[in-house]
Amino acid sequence: MTTTSTLSLAQVRDALLILPQPFQRGAVQDVVERLQTAPGELDPYLNFSSSGYTRTQFYHGPLYEILVLCWRAGQASPIHDHAASICSMAVIQGTCSSEVFHLNGDGHGQGLQAGEQAKLEPAGSASCGAGQILTVEGRDIHRISNRDDGGEDLVTVHVYLPPILTIRCFDEETGLCRVTEPRTLMPRL
Numbered sequence: 418m419t420t421t422s423t424l425s426l427a428q429v430r431d432a433l434l435i436l437p438q439p440f441q442r443g444a445v446q447d448v449v450e451r452l453q454t455a456p457g458e459l460d461p462y463l464n465f466s467s468s469g470y471t472r473t474q475f476y477h478g479p480l481y482e483i484l485v486l487c488w489r490a491g492q493a494s495p496i497h498d499h500a501a502s503i504c505s506m507a508v509i510q511g512t513c514s515s516e517v518f519h520l521n522g523d524g525h526g527q528g529l530q531a532g533e534q535a536k537l538e539p540a541g542s543a544s545c546g547a548g549q550i551l552t553v554e555g556r557d558i559h560r561i562s563n564r565d566d567g568g569e570d571l572v573t574v575h576v577y578l579p580p581i582l583t584i585r586c587f588d589e590e591t592g593l594c595r596v597t598e599p600r601t602l603m604p605r606l
């Protein structure tokens with residue numbers, strides 16, 4: 418039987434735990450698509466900063482992590498990949514822009530390491546509004562941003578399976594690859 422009932426973020430966290438292993442992209446997205454945050458549920462995790470977008474931990478476990486990301490208008494992530502993780506993200510508020518890039522003509526720059534240069538090629542873009550889901554995987558390379566001209570904040574929830582330790586980031590101008598450990602904030606509980 419298929420159920421389409423909505424899930425709070427706490428319920429999404431618990432529903433992921435009972436999915437068959439290894440995680441499949443479609444099954445993860447089916448769960449995240451049911452997200453409807455409970456009133457006030459995200460309040461302790463909303464950290465806006467004038468110096469850049471922020472990532473705040475909602476849950477961290479051995480199999481996956483859940484983060485709440487806050488973006489002022491004009492803020493953007495680096496161009497990055499997703500290590501060996503599936504990332505399913507839900508737009509809670511605002512409009513999220515995703516630009517996809519290919520590397521060196523083969524799509525994902527497999528084997529490209531820190532300090533090496535790649536040829537970045539724009540390969541499409543998409544815009545997602547509240548309630549929409551975007552799922553990427555592993556070496557998929559993109560940049561997320563809040564380009565809202567009206568100044569509206571963007572809030573997104575990201576599920577990473579397994580948790581992300583390091584990612585590859587790419588300089589837009591030079592294609593230079595670096596490996597970084599994304600900074601994560603703790604909630605005000």
Ligand SMILES: [Fe+2]
Nearest residue numbers: 499504559561
């Ligand atoms: Fe991403």
